[in-house]
Amino acid sequence: MMQKAKALDAADPLAHLRDAFFLPEGVIYFDGNSLGAMPKAALAEVDETMQQEWARDQITSWNKAGWFDLPTRYGDMLAPVIGAAPGEVVVCDSTSLNLFKALFAGLGLRPGRKVILAEASSFPTDLYMIEGVLAARPGLEMQLAENLLEAIDERVAVVLLNHVDYRSGALADVAAITARAHEMGAVVIWDLCHSAGVMPVGLNAHRVDLAVGCSYKYLNGGPGSPAYIYCAKRHLPEVQQPLSGWWGHEAPFAFAPGFSPDAGIRKFLSGTQPILSFRAMQAGLALIAAQDMATLRAKSQSLTALFIELVQARVPELELASPRAAQMRGSQVSFRHPEAYAIVQALISRGVIGDFRMPDLLRFGFSPLYLSHMDIVNAVQILHEIMADGLWKEPRFQARQAVT
Ligand SMILES: Cc1ncc(COP(=O)(O)O)c(C=O)c1O
Numbered sequence: 001m002m003q004k005a006k007a008l009d010a011a012d013p014l015a016h017l018r019d020a021f022f023l024p025e026g027v028i029y030f031d032g033n034s035l036g037a038m039p040k041a042a043l044a045e046v047d048e049t050m051q052q053e054w055a056r057d058q059i060t061s062w063n064k065a066g067w068f069d070l071p072t073r074y075g076d077m078l079a080p081v082i083g084a085a086p087g088e089v090v091v092c093d094s095t096s097l098n099l100f101k102a103l104f105a106g107l108g109l110r111p112g113r114k115v116i117l118a119e120a121s122s123f124p125t126d127l128y129m130i131e132g133v134l135a136a137r138p139g140l141e142m143q144l145a146e147n148l149l150e151a152i153d154e155r156v157a158v159v160l161l162n163h164v165d166y167r168s169g170a171l172a173d174v175a176a177i178t179a180r181a182h183e184m185g186a187v188v189i190w191d192l193c194h195s196a197g198v199m200p201v202g203l204n205a206h207r208v209d210l211a212v213g214c215s216y217k218y219l220n221g222g223p224g225s226p227a228y229i230y231c232a233k234r235h236l237p238e239v240q241q242p243l244s245g246w247w248g249h250e251a252p253f254a255f256a257p258g259f260s261p262d263a264g265i266r267k268f269l270s271g272t273q274p275i276l277s278f279r280a281m282q283a284g285l286a287l288i289a290a291q292d293m294a295t296l297r298a299k300s301q302s303l304t305a306l307f308i309e310l311v312q313a314r315v316p317e318l319e320l321a322s323p324r325a326a327q328m329r330g331s332q333v334s335f336r337h338p339e340a341y342a343i344v345q346a347l348i349s350r351g352v353i354g355d356f357r358m359p360d361l362l363r364f365g366f367s368p369l370y371l372s373h374m375d376i377v378n379a380v381q382i383l384h385e386i387m388a389d390g391l392w393k394e395p396r397f398q399a400r401q402a403v404t
Contacts, residue, residue, distance in 0.1 A: 001310065001377060002374075002377055004306075004373075005306065005372075005373035005374050005376065005377045006373075006374065008302060008306070008373040009372045009373050009374055012299060012372070012373075013295060013299075014291075014295065014296070014299055014368055014369065015372065017287070017369045017370065018369070018370045018372065020039055020040055020041065020287060020369075020370075021037045021038065021039055021040065021220075021369070021370045022037060022038045022039075022040055023037060023370060026351045027351045027352075027353060028351060028352050028353065028371075028375045028378060028379045028382075029353050029367075029370070029371070030352065030353055030354040030364040030365055030366065030371075030379070031353050031354060031355055031365055032217065032218055032220070032365045032366070032367030032369075032370070032371075033194055033217050033218065033331065033332050033363075033365025033366075033367075034217060034355055034365065035216055035217070035223055036216060036217055036218060036219065036220030036221070036284065036367060037220060037367070037370055038220070038222070039220055039283040039284050039287055040283075041283035041286075041287075042222065042280050042281075042282075042283040042284065044283075045279050045280065045282050045283050046276065046279055046280050048279075049065075049275070049276060049279040050276075052065075053065040053067070053279075067275050067278075070091070070273065070275065070278045070279075071090045071091050071092045071226075071247075071266070071269055071273055071278075072087075072090055072091075072265065072266060074091040074226075074228075074278065074281070074282070074285055075088075075089035075090040075091050075228060075265060076089070077285050077286065077289045078091065078196075078215075078219075078228055078285060078289070079230075080289065081196060081197060081201075081219075081288055081289055081293065082192060082196050082201040082203050082211065082213070082230065083200060083201050083202040083203045083204050083205055083206075084203045084204055084211075084230050085204060085233060087233065087236075087264055087265055088203075088204075088230055088231060088232060088233055088236075088265060089228055089229070089230045089265065090228065090229055090265045090266060090268050090269060091215070091226050091227070091228045091278070091281075092226055092227070092228070092229065092268065092269050092270070092273055093226065093227055093270065093273075094214070094224075094226075094227050095125065095191070095193060095212050095213060095214045095227040096125045096128075096129055097227070097243070097270075098212040098227050098228070098229040098268070099125065099126060099129040099160075099189075099191070099212050100129050100132060100133065100242070100243070101229060101241035101242065101243055101268055101270075102189045102210040102211075102212050102229060102231075102241075103116065103129065103130060103133045103158060103160065103189065104133060104137075104240070104241055104242045105210060105231065105235075105239045105240060105241050105268075106157065106158035106187040106188075106189055106209065106210055107133070107137070107140070107157050107158055108238075108239065108240050109157075109187050109209070109235060109238070109239060110157035110158065110185070110186065110187055113154075113155060113156065113157030113185075113186070114139065114140050114141055114155060114157065115140070115141055115142075115143050115155045115156045115157060115158075116130050116133070116134075116140065116141070116142050116143070116156075116157065116158045116159075116160060117142075117143045117144075117145060117148065117151055117152060117156045117158070117159045117160070117186070118130060118142065118143075118144055118145075118159070118160045118161070119144065119145060119146070119148060119161060119162070120144040120145070120146070121162075121165055121167065121168075122160070122161070122162050122191075123162055123166045123191065123193070126160055126162065126191055127142070127144075130142045130160065136242075140157075143156070148161065148177055148180075149176065149177060149180050152177075152180050152181050152184045152186055153184055154184055154185060156181070156184060156186040157186060157187065158186060158187050158188075158189060159177070159181045159186050159187070159188045159189070160188075160189045160191070161177060161188070161189070161190055161191065162190075162191045162193070162194065163190050163191065163192050163193075163194065163195040163201065163330075164193075164194035164195045164329075164330030164331075164332065165194075165330075166193070166194055166357070167321070167334060167357050167361055167363070168321055168322050168323070168329075168334055169194075169322040169323070169329045169330045169331075169332035169333060169334055169363075170322065170323050170328060170329060170330075171195070171323070171327075171328055171329055171330050174190060174201065174202065174206050174208065175202075175206050178190075178206045178207060178208055179206075182207065187209045187210065188208055188209050188210070189209065189210040189211060189212065190203075190208055190210075190211040190212075191211070191212055191213065192211055192212070192213035193212075193213050193214045193217060194217065194218075194330050194331075194332065195213075195330055195331075196213045196217075196218060196219060197217070197218030197219045197220075197288045197296070198218045198296055198297065198300050198330065198331040198366075198367070198368060199293060199296065199297040199300065199330070199331070200293040200294060200297060201293075203230055203232075204232070207232070208230070208232065209231075209232055209235060210229070210230060210231050210232070210235075211229070211230040212227060212228065212229050212230070213227060213228055214227045214228075215227060215228065215281050215284070215285070217365075218288070218331065218365075218367060219281070219284050219285060219288055220281075220283075220284030220287065220288070220367075220369070221277075221280065221281030221284050221285065222277065222280040222281055222284070224277060225277050225278075225280060225281040225284075226273065226274065226277055226278060226281065229268045231265060231268065236263070236264060236265065236267075237263070239267070240261065240267075241267065241268055243270040244259045244261065244270070245269070245270035245271040246271065247266070247269035247270055247271050247272065247273070248261055248262055248266060248267045248268065248269045248270055249261065249262065250262045250263065287369065288369075291369075296368045296369070297368075299368035300331040300366055300368045301326040301327075302373070303331075303366040303368065303371055303373065303376060304322075304326065304329065304331065304332070304333050304366050305326050306373055306376045306377075307333050307364065307366070307376045307379075307380065308320060308322070308324070308333055310376060310377065310380040311333075311335065311380055311383065314380055314381075314383075314384045315380070315383055315384055315387050317337065317387060318335035318336070318337050318362065318387075319335060319336040319337070320333075320335060320336075321334040321335055321336045321361055322334050322335075331365060331366045331367070331368070332363065332364065332365045332366065333363075333364050333366070334357070334361045334362065334363045334364070335361070335362045335364075336360050336361060336362075337360060337362060338360055339392060340356055340360045340361055340362045341356045341397075341398075341400065341404065342392040342393070342397040342398055343362055343383075343386065343387070343392045343397075344356040344362050344404075345392070345396075345397035345398075346386045346391045346392035346394070346397050347362075347382065347383060347386060349391075349397070350382045350385075350386065350391075351382070352379045352382050352383065355404060356404045357404070358404075
């Protein structure tokens with residue numbers, strides 16, 4: 001197996017990218033689906049922003065350093081990564097806030113329809129934000145379904161879906177679900193948090209209406225880095241979002257009475273953006289924008305396939321909780337075990353960083369930018385040792401921390 005891994009690494013067209021990241025000695029990082037590793041270039045970007053743009057150039061940097069245009073400039077950098085066109089993506093706020101805006105925007109495109117349809121297995125914030133929309137718009141209802149393709153009917157205004165399931169890593173069929181929603185006259189919003197930057201998404205190719213996502217996972221933007229929202233160009237003239245702040249105004253510095261939205265994607269902005277977080281994300285964004293998504297996808301599938309094969313051979317007490325077929329899963333593999341939490345903590349103590357998700361999942365994310373096949377071999381060896389010697393049974397691995 002070691003020979004196979006070495007051969008795969010020797011043929012890896014992305015192997016050189018590992019050097020672009022800070023990867024501490026003795027750590028194998030499987031949490032790029034939660035917080036991506038730090039690109040080395042981010043340090044210089046933030047340093048320049050602090051030392052030059054803020055310290056010396058002060059307020060002139062809004063123009064001189066282009067701070068005011070970062071949301072659309074970064075949106076245009078991100079657009080090809082998710083299969084969108086320039087002018088269709090804006091970087092701003094958090095995924096949760098952008099979900100709120102997208103849900104309202106979608107409802108506005110289908111006046112008269114009353115249902116927001118989602119999957120019960122969605123990441124909780126998606127459903128929480130639907131609840132917030134319902135509280136603000138009495139008369140609407142949320143419908144949760146197991147099989148969305150069957151559940152979409154003529155009452156549905158908006159379908160909200162996660163492209164990749166955050167627990168199982170299962171990949172949803174963007175083409176089929178978007179087409180079915182359109183057939184029934186509904187608008188579709190895709191949450192791309194777990195897919196952008198590791199596979200082609202094809203928003204325009206599939207005629208997706210709206211999408212949101214974060215930049216701190218596979219886009220390596222940094223902790224709490226700004227999220228993004230996509231709106232298909234065909235909807236931009238009529239679409240409206242409810243957080244009508246001055247940055248979404250057609251002329252913010254006219255300070256005019258009354259809100260009049262920007263004609264383009266800037267209408268999805270609300271207020272002043274966190275420039276330090278923006279500048280910290282630029283390096284990661286530039287890196288991902290320079291990649292071919294099909295190449296990233298191929299490596300990601302190779303890494304996850306090897307991981308599944310090795311864990312099943314060497315740690316049979318873990319039960320696979322992700323799809324076995326590579327084309328059915330994202331860039332993540334989860335395994336089930338009643339003591340998943342303690343096992344993950346023991347792994348972390350040995351330098352293998354994954355995470356735990358309720359109730360019993362060990363979750364491993366695979367960034368094709370900086371993981372190698374030999375990382376997989378070494379990590380599974382450590383996992384095997386932990387299970388064989390029972391390290392995870394030590395009481396110190398039972399204590400639950402705030403972030404799991
Ligand atoms: C699918 C999905 N949506 C949304 C979020 C988080 O939203 P926010 O960026 O607002 O914290 C996550 C976070 O892990 C997620 O996995």
